[in-house]
Amino acid sequence: MITQKINDSIYFHKTLIIDIETVPLSGDWHELPEALQKHWLHKSGFLSLNEAEKTDPAYAFRNRAGIYAEFGKIVCIGMGFITKQDEKHVIRLKSICNDNEQALLQEFCDTLHSFERQHKDVLLCGHNIKEFDIPYICRRLLINNMPLPRTLDLAGLKPWQVVHQDTLELWRFGDHKHYTSLDLIALVLGLPSSKSDIDGSMVGEVYWQNGDLERIAAYCLKDIYTTALVYLRLKGCKDIYPEAVYA
Incomplete structure (x- = not known):
C-alpha cells in the first residue's frame, strides 16, 4: 500500500498534467498550398470517412485535419499540477492560448523549463x-x-522507458483492444465530466468560425481537472479531491 507521503512526493509535485487543443491549419481548404492539398487527399484515402466527407475534401479537412500534426496546429495548451495550499490539496490550472503557434509553443517551453528547474x-x-x-x-x-x-x-x-503517466494506459491495464474516452472513465468512476458546451470535435469550428479562444481554454482546463481526478483515483488516492485554482 503506497502511503500518502510517498504519493505526494512521487506523483504530485513533479507531475505536470497537460492537454492540447488543435485545429486544422486553415479554416478554408482552398487556402492550403496545392502540395498540401494533394497530401491531404492521399492521407484521407486511408481514413474511415463518412459519405459527406468522401465527396467533399474541404468538409473532410475541416472535420479531420486538426488531429494530424502535418495538417493542423495547436491553439491552446492547458496545464495543471497538484500541490498543497493551506494544508489542503489543490490543482493549480493555467492555459496558454495564441493564434501564433510559435509564440504559444515558446511560452509552453518556457513554462516547462521553469518546472524542470524546480523538479529533477x-x-x-x-x-x-x-x-x-x-x-x-x-x-x-x-x-x-x-x-x-x-x-x-x-x-x-x-x-517502457517513457515514464510519463497516461491515464488511458493506466485504465487499460495492458488491454490495447480499444480506446476509452476520458469522459467515460470519469463517468464510471463517479467523477465530474469534463464536457460542457463543446467537445473536442467542435474546437476547430469554434476557432475558425468564432475565433473564441477563451471558450476553448475553458474547455481545455475542464479536461485538465477531470484528468487530475481520474489520475488520483487510478493511483489509489480516492480520498483526495483537490479544489481547482486558476492562474
Whole structure:
C-alpha cells in the first residue's frame, strides 16, 4: 500500500498534467498550398470517412485535419499540477492560448523549463498523452524549427522507458483492444465530466468560425481537472479531491 507521503512526493509535485487543443491549419481548404492539398487527399484515402466527407475534401479537412500534426496546429495548451495550499490539496490550472503557434509553443517551453528547474525528473500526465499530445507537440515544435525540451526528448527510448503517466494506459491495464474516452472513465468512476458546451470535435469550428479562444481554454482546463481526478483515483488516492485554482 503506497502511503500518502510517498504519493505526494512521487506523483504530485513533479507531475505536470497537460492537454492540447488543435485545429486544422486553415479554416478554408482552398487556402492550403496545392502540395498540401494533394497530401491531404492521399492521407484521407486511408481514413474511415463518412459519405459527406468522401465527396467533399474541404468538409473532410475541416472535420479531420486538426488531429494530424502535418495538417493542423495547436491553439491552446492547458496545464495543471497538484500541490498543497493551506494544508489542503489543490490543482493549480493555467492555459496558454495564441493564434501564433510559435509564440504559444515558446511560452509552453518556457513554462516547462521553469518546472524542470524546480523538479529533477518531470513527469507529464494526460489522457492518451503518449499517442497524441506528446507526439503532436514534438512534431509541431520541429515544424516551427524549435528545439525539444528535455522532458519531451524521447527519441530512442523503449516504450517502457517513457515514464510519463497516461491515464488511458493506466485504465487499460495492458488491454490495447480499444480506446476509452476520458469522459467515460470519469463517468464510471463517479467523477465530474469534463464536457460542457463543446467537445473536442467542435474546437476547430469554434476557432475558425468564432475565433473564441477563451471558450476553448475553458474547455481545455475542464479536461485538465477531470484528468487530475481520474489520475488520483487510478493511483489509489480516492480520498483526495483537490479544489481547482486558476492562474
